[in-house]
Amino acid sequence: MPKWITQVGCPYCGSSCDDLEVLVSDDGKKVLETRNACVIGNEIFHHASNPNRPTRPRMRQEDGTVKEITYDEAIDYTAKALLKAKKPLIYGFGSTNCEGMSAVGRVAEKAGAVLDNCASICHGPSFLAIFDNGYPSCTLGEVKNRADVVLFWGCNPMHAHPRHTSRYSIFPRGFFTTKGNMQRTIICVDPRETDTAKLADIHLMIDQGHDYELFDAFRTVLRGHDIPDVVAGIKKEQILEAAGKMKNGRFVMIFYGMGCCHTDGRNHNVDIAISTTRDLNSHTKASIMAMRGHYNIAGPGQVWSWQFGFPYCVDLSRGTHAHMNPGETSSIDLAMRDEVDCFVNVGTDAGAHFPIEAVRHLKKHPFITVDPNICMASEISDLHIPVRIVGVEEPGVVYRMDNVPIQFKKVVDGPDGVLSDEELFDRVYERMCELTETEPIWILNRGHAHGSSTAEQ
Amino acid sequence: MALVTLKPYKEPELYLECNNISPDAFAGKTAAEISELEVREGKTRVRLGDYFEVSGKPGDTAEQTEIHIAGDCSRIKYLGTKMTAGSIKVDGNADMYVGGWMKGGKIHVTGNVHSFCGIAMEGGEITVDGNAENYVGSAYRGDWRGMRGGTIRIRGNAGNDIGTFMLGGTIIIEKNAFIHVSTHAEGGCVVIKGDVEGRVGGQMVKGDIYVLGKIQYMLPGFKKIATVEKEIDGVSARFNHYIGDLGERHPRSKGKEIYANLFVMAS
Numbered sequence: 001m002p003k004w005i006t007q008v009g010c011p012y013c014g015s016s017c018d019d020l021e022v023l024v025s026d027d028g029k030k031v032l033e034t035r036n037a038c039v040i041g042n043e044i045f046h047h048a049s050n051p052n053r054p055t056r057p058r059m060r061q062e063d064g065t066v067k068e069i070t071y072d073e074a075i076d077y078t079a080k081a082l083l084k085a086k087k088p089l090i091y092g093f094g095s096t097n098c099e100g101m102s103a104v105g106r107v108a109e110k111a112g113a114v115l116d117n118c119a120s121i122c123h124g125p126s127f128l129a130i131f132d133n134g135y136p137s138c139t140l141g142e143v144k145n146r147a148d149v150v151l152f153w154g155c156n157p158m159h160a161h162p163r164h165t166s167r168y169s170i171f172p173r174g175f176f177t178t179k180g181n182m183q184r185t186i187i188c189v190d191p192r193e194t195d196t197a198k199l200a201d202i203h204l205m206i207d208q209g210h211d212y213e214l215f216d217a218f219r220t221v222l223r224g225h226d227i228p229d230v231v232a233g234i235k236k237e238q239i240l241e242a243a244g245k246m247k248n249g250r251f252v253m254i255f256y257g258m259g260c261c262h263t264d265g266r267n268h269n270v271d272i273a274i275s276t277t278r279d280l281n282s283h284t285k286a287s288i289m290a291m292r293g294h295y296n297i298a299g300p301g302q303v304w305s306w307q308f309g310f311p312y313c314v315d316l317s318r319g320t321h322a323h324m325n326p327g328e329t330s331s332i333d334l335a336m337r338d339e340v341d342c343f344v345n346v347g348t349d350a351g352a353h354f355p356i357e358a359v360r361h362l363k364k365h366p367f368i369t370v371d372p373n374i375c376m377a378s379e380i381s382d383l384h385i386p387v388r389i390v391g392v393e394e395p396g397v398v399y400r401m402d403n404v405p406i407q408f409k410k411v412v413d414g415p416d417g418v419l420s421d422e423e424l425f426d427r428v429y430e431r432m433c434e435l436t437e438t439e440p441i442w443i444l445n446r447g448h449a450h451g452s453s454t455a456e457q
Numbered sequence: 458m459a460l461v462t463l464k465p466y467k468e469p470e471l472y473l474e475c476n477n478i479s480p481d482a483f484a485g486k487t488a489a490e491i492s493e494l495e496v497r498e499g500k501t502r503v504r505l506g507d508y509f510e511v512s513g514k515p516g517d518t519a520e521q522t523e524i525h526i527a528g529d530c531s532r533i534k535y536l537g538t539k540m541t542a543g544s545i546k547v548d549g550n551a552d553m554y555v556g557g558w559m560k561g562g563k564i565h566v567t568g569n570v571h572s573f574c575g576i577a578m579e580g581g582e583i584t585v586d587g588n589a590e591n592y593v594g595s596a597y598r599g600d601w602r603g604m605r606g607g608t609i610r611i612r613g614n615a616g617n618d619i620g621t622f623m624l625g626g627t628i629i630i631e632k633n634a635f636i637h638v639s640t641h642a643e644g645g646c647v648v649i650k651g652d653v654e655g656r657v658g659g660q661m662v663k664g665d666i667y668v669l670g671k672i673q674y675m676l677p678g679f680k681k682i683a684t685v686e687k688e689i690d691g692v693s694a695r696f697n698h699y700i701g702d703l704g705e706r707h708p709r710s711k712g713k714e715i716y717a718n719l720f721v722m723a724s
Binding site for chain 1: 676678
């Protein structure tokens with residue numbers, strides 16, 4: 001009999017839904033059906049059963065073709081490449097579990113590498129703003145139960161986080177929000193009329209790249225000063241109306257996405273958004289949250305802050321202390337400036353996301369991809385190592401966009417012989433210790449951290 | 458002043474992190490000892506002498522030491538960081554962190570500098586004849602105590618984030634700047650002799666900014682209060698005097714709120 005597994009976590013977007021139900025075949029090897037998942041989440045579960053999925057590491061040959069090799073050979077190649085490089089870059093981690101990230105942290109320390117995650121090209125500016133100005137945030141549960149004015153700034157959850165609006169931000173009925181969306185005022189700031197903007201009560205169609213000016217206008221208005229007739233393409237009356245709605249709300253929630261943190265000014269846009277949130281708290285309650293993209297992209301920030309003190313762009317090349325300064329130690333800058341000489345891409349697709357010039361620079365040196373599937377990065381790599389899919393074939397801890405940790409389950413067995421990220425990187429670490437004739441101290445001491453990853457349910 | 462000359466003879470494969478090129482590190486050493494100083498290329502430790510020919514003899518103290526780098530330093534980071542006295546002259550470009558956390562002395566770069574020039578500077582003088590990238594005289598990430606003293610003069614253009622979280626000192630950009638001048642500043646003076654695209658004085662609490670060219674996009678939090686005659690860095694002119702950022706908190710003194718001042722040359 002096929003079996004329904006309930007309360008399954010979804011390894012797609014930052015909403016990290018944990019209410020999925022998955023029907024698996026008798027032998028526990030195939031996903032037959034899902035319930036509650038959005039269309040993309042559903043696809044990820046079915047993806048695991050794709051018969052064309054690679055199940056062995058593939059090494060690029062001199063004539064440009066690829067040849068399947070064993071995991072031992074792949075681990076040896078990776079360990080040697082990392083040890084040989086003067087400054088390797090290990091990047092990715094949007095889509096893996098915290099156990100894997102922690103294992104990579106141990107490898108990076110041994111390799112003297114720069115450790116960076118997708119935040120570098122995503123919500124990294126938010127971290128910089130948080131360093132500068134704090135983070136008055138809350139959990140998504142509080143949004144559901146309290147928020148009656150919800151502001152979406154430069155984000156489009158209807159497409160990027162398909163169940164965000166129904167589970168947390170617009171439609172759900174909560175403890176103090178018993179009338180659901182009837183009770184909520186939705187404000188959307190976006191230069192385009194997105195599907196989220198279509199749901200909004202007020203849509204401020206801002207001139208692209210002028211987010212900072214509009215935030216400054218809100219702050220100036222909130223302090224009782226006058227503003228020019230038009231700011232960032234928005235009429236003064238509209239700004240006053242939106243500011244009035246926020247001031248008179250019982251709980252204002254600001255969600256912001258790439259449209260805010262990746263237009264000119266970047267961290268400063270988020271910084272002033274945080275200042276605006278603080279200002280609103282002299283009138284009512286207000287909170288702010290980054291719309292993190294992947295289901296566990298908040299994870300590396302948590303794991304590496306604990307391991308090294310910094311959430312991303314962690315330069316471990318000095319061997320004595322971690323150094324972090326995006327602009328210098330961020331992946332794109334390192335690549336564009338030719339500052340790294342080995343690249344390991346884990347659980348993301350740098351081939352698709354990086355500027356082509358950055359990829360060209362990285363391709364001068366060993367280029368390794370660790371990913372369950374074929375992607376653009378895997379196809380230009382010198383070595384592609386497939387791993388089990390977290391949330392489908394591998395359990396683990398993930399951090400939702402509001403930094404709430406959730407234990408994800410596995411629902412089916414992975415392909416025979418395919419390793420998890422954690423197993424793979426622990427073996428790379430052990431091989432590096434063998435090659436350098438040192439004690440694998442982290443492997444000997446990791447028992448305390450290992451309990452969770454063996455829990456299957 | 459006793460002169461030490463460094464002549465670069467080999468280009469590093471990556472970038473060299475040369476925290477040791479400063480009058481403080483060189484003072485009292487022989488040329489041979491200076492050649493032995495450790496610098497880093499990625500995780501590898503190398504000698505200064507592997508990349509530079511060292512000649513001359515430094516003084517006994519940093520004040521008496523003058524360093525001349527007779528060549529391009531485009532791939533050399535951290536020149537003159539944390540120096541307290543003496544001088545450094547670079548014939549050509551320099552990479553990131555020129556004069557970062559500097560406390561005193563002088564640095565002169567005849568070419569361009571990359572980002573983070575004079576980051577968290579406390580004193581001394583930096584002169585760059587070419588352009589600077591971003592974060593001139595800015596604070597280190599997460600630090601609310603930015604540049605506290607000294608003077609940075611960029612004779613060319615500069616990028617964004619000039620004087621972020623600045624508390625004191627002077628930054629002069631002789632040509633144009635991009636965006637974010639004196640963001641979050643609580644003191645100090647920034648002079649832009651060319652044009653700025655926008656975001657001048659955002660979230661600024663105290664301090665002065667002079668713009669001798671045009672500001673393309675003025676922040677809504679700045680209000681014009683007067684037109685005044687001013688002299689700044691050898692230029693006398695009429696300026697429109699704005700106060701702001703009205704959206705930001707401001708301290709009160711003698712019953713009046715203290716605002717940051719923005720002077721834009723009247724056309």
